[in-house]
Amino acid sequence: MEFKRNVVLGVSGGIAAYKALDVVSALRKKGINVDVIMTEHAAKFVTPLTFQSLSANSVIVDMFDEPKVWEIQHISLAKKADLILVVPATANIIGKVANGIADDMLSTTIMASKAPVLFAPAMNTVMYVNPIVQQNIERLKSIGYEFIEPASGILACGDEGKGKLPDPKLITEIALTKLYTNKDLYGKRILVTAGPTNAPIDPVRFICNHSSGKMGYSIAEVARDRGAEVVLVSGPTNLDIPYGVKVIRVNTNSEMLNAVLDNFDNSDIVIKCAAVADYKPESYSEIKIKKAGGILDLRLIQDTDILFELGRRKTDKQILVGFAAESNDLIENAKTKIVKKNLDYIVANDIMLKDTGFGSDYNKVSIISKDGEIVNLDKMSKRAVGEEIFNTIVKRR
Ligand code: PMT
Numbered sequence: 001m002e003f004k005r006n007v008v009l010g011v012s013g014g015i016a017a018y019k020a021l022d023v024v025s026a027l028r029k030k031g032i033n034v035d036v037i038m039t040e041h042a043a044k045f046v047t048p049l050t051f052q053s054l055s056a057n058s059v060i061v062d063m064f065d066e067p068k069v070w071e072i073q074h075i076s077l078a079k080k081a082d083l084i085l086v087v088p089a090t091a092n093i094i095g096k097v098a099n100g101i102a103d104d105m106l107s108t109t110i111m112a113s114k115a116p117v118l119f120a121p122a123m124n125t126v127m128y129v130n131p132i133v134q135q136n137i138e139r140l141k142s143i144g145y146e147f148i149e150p151a152s153g154i155l156a157c158g159d160e161g162k163g164k165l166p167d168p169k170l171i172t173e174i175a176l177t178k179l180y181t182n183k184d185l186y187g188k189r190i191l192v193t194a195g196p197t198n199a200p201i202d203p204v205r206f207i208c209n210h211s212s213g214k215m216g217y218s219i220a221e222v223a224r225d226r227g228a229e230v231v232l233v234s235g236p237t238n239l240d241i242p243y244g245v246k247v248i249r250v251n252t253n254s255e256m257l258n259a260v261l262d263n264f265d266n267s268d269i270v271i272k273c274a275a276v277a278d279y280k281p282e283s284y285s286e287i288k289i290k291k292a293g294g295i296l297d298l299r300l301i302q303d304t305d306i307l308f309e310l311g312r313r314k315t316d317k318q319i320l321v322g323f324a325a326e327s328n329d330l331i332e333n334a335k336t337k338i339v340k341k342n343l344d345y346i347v348a349n350d351i352m353l354k355d356t357g358f359g360s361d362y363n364k365v366s367i368i369s370k371d372g373e374i375v376n377l378d379k380m381s382k383r384a385v386g387e388e389i390f391n392t393i394v395k396r397r
Contacts, residue, residue, distance in 0.1 A: 005179045006033045008081040008115070010106040011051070013041020014165075015156040016088040016122040021046065022168035023087050023175075024054045030176060033057070035077055037106045039093065063105045078113035085175050086110075088122035088165050091133045097145070098136035116178055120148040120171050125161030148174055173243040177225050184394055186227030191267040192220045193260060193274035193306075195235030197253045201298065202285040210358040211275035213237030215323075215382045219271055220245050222386035231267070233259045235274055253277050253303040260306055264313060269393065271321040272307045273347075275358075279303060311342030319393060324348040325357065331366065331374065338370050345369050347389060353379075367392050 007027055011020045017038075024034050036051040036059045048059040060077075086093060086106070093106060102111040110117055119140070127133060128150060137147060148171060151164040165171075194216020198206040213234060220232040221242050230245045233256055241247045248259045253276055264270065279300035289296070307322050314320050322343045324334040327350070334348035349365045351357045356364045356379055364379040367389060373396075377388055 004031060005082045006035065006080050007175065007179070008077050008084045008109060008113075009034050009036045009051075009055075010084060010086040010089075010093070010110070011036060011038045011042040011046070012086060012088060012090040012093040012106065013039050013043075013045060014088040014090045014122050015045065016165035017042045017045040019165050019168050020087040021050060021054055023085070023171050024051060026168060026172040027175065028055065030172075032176075032179070035080070036060075037077065037109055039104055039106050041090075041092075060105050063108065075112055078109045078115070081109075081113055081115040083175060083178050084110055084113055084115050084117045085120070085171075086117070087120045087168075087171055089119035090121075091123050091127050091130070091136075094119060094121060094133065094136050094140065098139045116144075116146065118146045118148065118175060118178055120165060121150050121163075122165035123150075123163050124155060124157050125159050125163040128163040129161075146178070169240060170243055173221075177244065180225040182225075183227035185223055185390060188223075188228045188268045189231075189266055190220075190223040190228045191231050191233070191260065191263050191270045192216050192223065193233045193235075193256060193272050193276075194220065195237040196275050197235045197256055197277045198251050199253065199277040199280035199300075199303070200284055201281050202287065202289045204288050207277060207280070207300075208236075209275050209277070211235070211237075212359045213239050214359070214361060215363060215385065216271075216273035217242060218382035219273060219386040219389065222383060222390060223269075226390060228269075231263050233263070233274070235276075253280065253306070257304050257306050257309070260310065264310060267318065269319045269321070270310060271323075271389065272310070273323050275325060276306055277303055278305070305341070307341045307343070311340075314342060319344045321345045321347065321389065321393070325351045327352050331368065334366070334368055335372075338368060343370060345389075345392065347385075355379075369396065 027034050034055045035057050038061045043061050052059045096107045102108040151166045152162045153164045154160050195213035196209045196211040198208050200206045217239050220230050223230045224244050232245050232247045250256045280303045282299040282301045320343050324346050326333045330348050330350050334346045338346045346368050347365045349357050356362045363385045367375040
């Protein structure tokens, strides 16, 4: 497997060292190569072998170990790194770097690298607020080193306060945004919708569909990483809120309509990926409908076509992108929707294909522009589909 980006993960000696294992796994799942450097103290909390197994790379602890391949290791890793991420960062490693001390593999590699360095501090709260530590952090920030704010809560030592390592998922997401150098959407405001909407029948039941939100969330994350300011209007999903994205949670078609209209005029690009309910029960029962035997008739009436409403309001400066979930006549049906809903692009997916579309981590789509140009894409991750959508928009602008 060829990795496109390289992270050097520095692990220093704190109780939170085990959480760095989740960061290694998460980065690897995103296709990032991870080389781990541990301090000697870190190796007392977690074995290097564990990091080696998860990163699939040898782990360096001692500067004077015989290298596997002959090269000066701190220099080669320092050059190779697109990002140095220190998780957890103790008061000790922060203090060393802030004061120019390079006496082990981690501090030496940081000193010898031009890559951005991101520290995720974790330590006892009294240590964290100690003016010496705070001055070291401020000094490092003033010369371009970056920090992820520790979380507050009950610490491993029993004290309560600031100093906990943030969720490894959050650390990973922040690291990913730093690794992303293409900021071609900088200055753009992008509105994305994702997930299903519910059409309630009574306090217990509702009509819904299989949308997981993964496609829309991936689009929002790509837009964020490429520098845009992103608002994500999300129907009910189990997905974590993406870091750095403003998320508005909604439940029904009308809640989605209101949230989208509130943000529409301010948006440069709008991508409507949500699988919105087209129909809702003619009347909502305030009380639970009792089982009465035989057939229950449920009359459905049409609900608002949100995308159609956006197409009517769209100005020449805005780009409006719809999705088309089709089970037959993919391209013809999608083209009809471009015209009917006044879209600039439609992303057509054939929902009958296996392991793509609804619920999957993959999608296979064609991006069709209003002048009829079609980009047929292979099956790829939803994140890669998001990249392709913005590549098409940026190229054609
Ligand atoms: O969420 P995932 O599990 O990742 O799955 C992704 C997906 C399959 C949901 C996604 O790729 C997708 O196809 N989304 C659009 C689903 C859909 O509602 O398609 P449609 O052809 O019915 O609607 C066409 C367009 O009109 C869509 O942009 C939709 O958001 C919009 N619409 C539809 C109905 C309605 N009442 N209001 C709308 O705005």
